[in-house]
Amino acid sequence: MMAKAWNQTRVSELLGIEYPIIQGPLGGLSSQRLTSAVSNFGGLGSFGAHGLEPNAIEDVIAEIRSLTAKPFAMNLWVSMEDAEAHTSDAVTFRKALSHLSPHIEALGGTQPEFAPYKPIRFEDQARVLLDANVPAFSFIYGIPPKEILDEARKRGIVTLGTATTPDEAIALEQAGVEVVVASGFEAGGHRGSFLRPAQDSLTGTFSLVPQAVDAVKVPVVAAGGIADARGIAAAFALGAEGVQMGTVFLACEESGAHPLHRQAILSGRAGRTALTQGFTGRLARGIDNELLQMLNKPGTGILPYPVQRGLMRSLALPAQKAGRSDLLALWAGQSANLARCPGIQQLLQSLVEGTAERLNHGAKE
Ligand SMILES: Cc1cc2nc3c(=O)[nH]c(=O)nc-3n(C[C@H](O)[C@H](O)[C@H](O)COP(=O)(O)O)c2cc1C
Incomplete structure (x- = not known):
């Protein structure tokens, strides 16, 4: 048969x-x-x-x-x-922002204001x-x-x-x-x-x-x-x-995906990927670039999901404009180097x- x-x-x-x-x-x-x-x-x-x-x-x-x-x-x-998203306040927001602020400023982006989670x-x-x-x-x-x-x-x-x-x-x-x-x-x-x-x-x-x-x-x-x-x-x-x-x-x-993101995967030089909570507040995998390493340092004050995700947008927009893939969340799996x-x-x-x-x-x- x-x-x-x-x-x-x-x-x-x-x-x-x-x-x-x-x-x-x-x-x-x-x-x-x-x-x-x-x-x-x-x-x-x-x-x-x-x-x-x-x-x-x-x-x-x-x-x-x-x-x-x-x-x-x-x-x-x-x-x-995350349950904590409902009680996440301006104080924790400013603490998390303080790590990103210098980059947002250097890129000419707009500093975000705290807004309660909807x-x-x-x-x-x-x-x-x-x-x-x-x-x-x-x-x-x-x-x-x-x-x-x-x-x-x-x-x-x-x-x-x-x-x-x-x-x-x-x-x-x-x-x-x-x-x-x-x-x-x-x-x-x-x-x-x-x-x-x-x-x-x-x-x-x-x-x-x-x-x-x-x-x-x-x-x-x-x-x-x-x-x-x-x-x-x-x-x-x-x-x-x-x-x-x-x-x-x-x-x-x-x-x-933004062209910078696609290029990072297709370059065959995606290198290591790593897990982080820093992109959104929940554990996720992306290319282990400068941003991911910065967010994984102790004391970064990661906000609950999805409040952290909202915060990260304020950096993503100016980083994309400036062509700075080192400061973008480059989502990718461990086989990124094989992607064609x-x-x-x-x-x-x-x-x-x-x-x-x-x-x-x-x-x-
Ligand atoms: C940028 C990105 C966003 C994703 N979003 C979702 C999602 O919203 N829901 C879901 O079930 N899976 C999501 N996934 C998982 C994928 O659908 C898929 O299961 C996973 O990428 C498979 O592993 P690979 O990246 O090694 O191919 C996402 C993956 C990536 C890379």
Whole structure:
């Protein structure tokens, strides 16, 4: 009997896509063009919408639909803020700002004023996704309330939840989530841990994926450190039925990343990456540049999420203008040095062909 082709997995079947390659949501740096280009190719484009007001999310969905008739995912954060964000005050704000102020001034930027935190509710954002009947709804930082998951299932919206430990994979499955994205600590962006603190949940992809596969019956998608066909083949060998790649897509021209950010990844000189809470208040991975090192020094007075994120914008804008990538948050995963994006089509074509070469021994395409 002929073996199944590598791309015929429960993930591609559930999502109705040709190739189980997910362009990971890039909250804040997603673009409708990128999402739709990946979906049009036959993968799953995702849009990271956690920072958007509900009406803006509605517009994004409409635009993606105008660019592709294929399935795509919208992504939210179940936990939108640290509890301390509500009580974060002007005193702590000024302390955190004092470390950035000299740089903002030297770059000719505007010093930010303290403003109390204004929350956006996950439930309101999720309402938009449900009403719009999006093809897929992915999330990190927890498990949505039961009513939301039940409604998604009724509407035929495929749910994908992110796990950073095997225990989180089990919790997602028990809640009825249909696909588990096992995100190893190599990944760029935030660590979406929700059962234990992110610092205590730092499992590598090679270790996490087979443990998640053993722990749950639902299909597992591997994320973190996958940058080429070798990585995809390795993830499948570990039992994954799909992959989610972020940094590689961030490097593509269609992403919402600033050109300085894309250049830093594509230069092949991204060097080390490191984890920091300094970019936003929550643990995340980026290129270990001067900014990250400054923020990781003791006594920097990091504010809670997302207040710190707001503060960092005051430095990002003038740093971008001045071409200072040493002072930008350069989100990237540990495999940034492997990232190449000659164009979305070419990238995906080479991933698909390279994976088939490695995995389709006597299989039917
Ligand atoms: C800039 C950036 C933003 C991200 N934003 C989100 C997000 O909002 N939601 C989410 O589930 N994952 C997010 N991720 C994670 C990616 O979707 C993906 O899982 C991860 O990048 C995979 O690891 P890699 O970077 O090694 O490819 C983000 C990653 C990056 C680099």
